[in-house]
Amino acid sequence: MTDRPTMTTTAGAPVPDNQNALTAGPLGGIMMQDYQLIEKLAHQNRERIPERVVHAKGWGAFGTLKITGDISEYTKAMCLQPGAETPMLARFSTVAGEQGAADHERDVRGFALKFYTGEGNWDLVGNNTPVFFIRDPYKFPDFIHTQKRHPKTNLRSATAMWDYWSLSPESLHQVTILMSDRGLPQTPMHMNGYGSHTYSFWNDAGERYWVKFHFKTQQDHKFFTNEEGEAVIGKTREGYQEALFYAIDNGAFPRWTVQVQIMPELDSEKTPYNPFDLTKVWPHADFPPIEIGVLELNRNPENYFAEIENAAFSPSNIVPGIGFSPDKVLQARLFSYADAHRYRLGTHYENIPVNQPRCPVHHYHRDGQMNTYGGIRTGNPEAYYEPNSFDGPAEQPLAKEPPLKVDGDMSRYDHRVGNDDYVQVRALFNLFDEGQKSRLFSNIAAAMGGVPSEIIERQLIHFARVHPDYETGVRAALKAAHGYGADTISTAAE
Template sequence: MTQEAHVTQGPLTTEAGAPVADNQNSETAGVGGPVLVQDQLLLEKLAHFNRERIPERVVHARGAAAYGTFTLTRDVSRWTRAKFLSEVGKQTETFLRFSTVAGNLGSADAVRDPRGFALKFYTEEGNYDLVGNNTPVFFIKDAIKFPDFIHTQKRDPYTGSQEADNVWDFWGLSPESTHQVTWLFGDRGIPASYRHLNGYGSHTYQWNNEAGEVFWVKYHFKTDQGIKNLTTEEAVRLSGVDPDSHQRDLREAIERGDFPSWTVQIQVMPADEAADYRFNPFDLTKVWPHEDYPPIEIGRLELNRNPENVFAEVEQSIFSPAHFVPGIGPSPDKMLQGRLFAYGDAHRYRVGVNADHLPVNRPRATEARTHSRDGSLYDGRHGGAKNYEPNSFGGPFQTDRPLWQPTAGFTAGTGSHEAPVHSEDTDFVQAGDLYRLMSEDERGRLIENLAGFISKVSRDEIAERAIANFRQADGDFGKRLEAAVQALRG
């Protein structure tokens, strides 16, 4: 669905529509004299220019996006009643934004960093947002630690630069990060392009069917272009030569009709299996091994149209994991629970309280019917309709059917509880499994990448603590890393 461009023919006008006589020279008191306040075109242009930017995203600031189509290829009605997943062959318009995480809006694309994979489905029951990454896990398992973690990745309040001391101090003191750090410093830590990476929902989500049965689900988007990565040396060179490499690659591929696509898979766990599973199924630092819950192919995602205006459609696009549709809902994942609030709150601050009214964000296959009115960006869509519910004037009404099923099994008192520990839950077991899955060449590059960064810390105890976490994941991993760091630190 292409947005109509504004008419470009005819006289240039002010924002109020008055013709502009001279757009080359400001009004002055005579030739060479001072500029006059009465030149409202000048003041209008400068005032608007000063306000053309909105606050950049605190994380995921640097990104690119495209529109596309999701096609369902398997009957999944036994697991969910979501209408966009109701019929094999059904197609749903989508909008997918890729991003780096830690860098600011002006940073380079080819850096060692997770990649955001934020996908909006414009369904007939409202927009469904799946906000994930190119890794199936994350650094932490509880949202209360997220601000602390991001502060370590951003600029130090004293030096104004990212500091290895801060990064490794936090990771070393947070051993749950060991699995994701092993991913990040492996070969997939620097994708060659946005087309050559996998996407993951990362969190566990609830699916529920017409009978009210509950299933826990994880999403996988496997690139049909094949995985392709950059070495550290290749990335350093590319970042200097073409900081916009990933954005340019995605845009140009779509322009020439080489539409990137992903095979969509899910893992499905019946709800009654969660309590006794060997790993906490709601722990974002863990995966569900495929031998336990094999991925099931359900669809195909294709990107086939570029945005027409980057600011309007990419910068002002918003995604929230709280945007569910009937048949899909949250899980007890503590990171997901925090994000259900934080994402919407970030958008209300960054874009405006009515950001959902913008064309890229509003539903396409249905109509939003709310009583939320006024505030920044409000477009007057409600006219004079009543703004409360219930009312007897024909206003929208509640359905009395929740989008998702209640989550049972919680009987303890309130308090700051740690997540439940399952039989094989440790912070290191899956990081060790990942290391042992790698080829010898992959392990060598992983050690080199980690050692290069750890060697930059200023205090020995920070380096030793970081190495100790990897040693607990795998003895060989820790031994080789320790030797590599010692060699670099002299």
């Protein structure tokens, strides 16, 4: 027998027998002193941690961000300077499904990135779509409730989804993308990624620019129809995990072209739409994408739980030269993401190896769950508060970003007043060819099975406001799929 490491308890003592419980004779009861048996059973009961409330099912890998372009006039971020190479982690996910859900379901895909920069971790937590269903964070818990299970039936509810969407016209842009071809990518490698929110850059001169991040797949867009996706699920529920893992394992490293859209700070007052509205895109003709580099995934995790399940992404993780914007949903996420990690992983979740910055870290947090660094990150045990006289870490004024220019009185503004939720959807609809439109209509009809007619009619009004062909096509698909034919004909608002 070859030499092998000695199996030990978690305290380091050798384990003499890992096959047989300690008993009082061959027919006797188990002895409580068999502490290793108790340890194994107790640990098994605690092997699972709470799954993510949203984006529970995910797949991830490590890689590198290489910057080839020059945007130094817009940002001082070291990781975005020409020639910079930054190690990173990506996690892709679905929104609605639990950890055991099938990969190939029609759903928005999360596109979360963690960059281990020399100035701290920078997280960009986006999706495979440039927009989302909401523009006000008050509605996020409500929207997610519609995507999860009905409290009585414990089943997904098409009625809840379409009832919410039909009462929330700002969702129409994202709904149209979700129900289009791009709502069911074949693999994580065959879809784009987006920061979705508006973020900001700032340079050494203290000038601020608004920015949108885009990650364009170099593997081409590939999508499944609902029927093709169902066929894949009939063979495997882990299609995304298999595709991503084995592509990297076989050396076929997936890549994305990194682009940014840049808007001068004061131009935000000139656009006919709110540039901080998560349901809107910036037209490329107005703000052309600038190619700045390549993101490549080239290493699989050694342990999925330790490196992917424990990965904690938060848009609050930024570095000097990158900032936020008045985007209301982004502002809410700055709290909610880090708070979710504190609940799911522990107070010091950023001390878990996959979340640890790869630069010096000095702070005054102490005690609590996951404190594995001796309770001190200040360099001096006497410096456990701030300010202090014991050479503890001090603030760095050079890292201060320019102030956000925010006007107006504190109030609750109706986010639907003055917003056109149809014009950008119309532009998207007009880009579709006849085949894409036909699949869009069929996908919507399939998703509306069993939905009450009054909700369907309410949603059809929104489609008609985008384009008469949108409503007509969905109505015909509903008739073909479900025999739907209400007497009431929806009428678009003038």
